[in-house]
Amino acid sequence: MESQQFTLNDLKRILIEGAGAEETVDLDGEILDTDFEHLGYESLALLETGGRIEREYGIVLDDDVLSESNTPRALIDAVNAQMGDGTQAAA
Template identity: 50%
Template sequence: MAELSIETLFQLLKESAGEEEGIDLSGDSMDREFELLGYDSLAMLNTVSRIERENGIRLPDSVVADARTPRELLDEVNNRLQANA
């Protein structure tokens, strides 16, 4: 079964936002809101688009609006991947 790792998610976020350095994975980054981590809606749209393309899934538009933290986005993506397996 395919699963998106947190490391891959953070790499996609970094690339989608055009950052030279990634998110610090230490501490509570998984549960901090994207806005506090420095990611705006455009970075989120780009990230979700890449996840969809690279994993052959379609995520509802509400994912970008509703997933406020990396953990919430990762859970939603992995639930969709499991459903499509």
């Protein structure tokens, strides 16, 4: 069975579906290490994103994951670790 990996494209899709995107933010740019707040996503948007990730990927994220994952890279790494993939976010 092939291991599933959560990617930056997956995260961007879920963020946009759940909370939209600010016109002034380019999600296609180099955002892996940009704070979610600078990307226009506050804690409520991240809670929605976490819920969508859990439902779509059949995982449970610890409460601390969303509060401690300040950047897309950190959240992607946490999701992949939870899925047992161990793959780190690509730069």
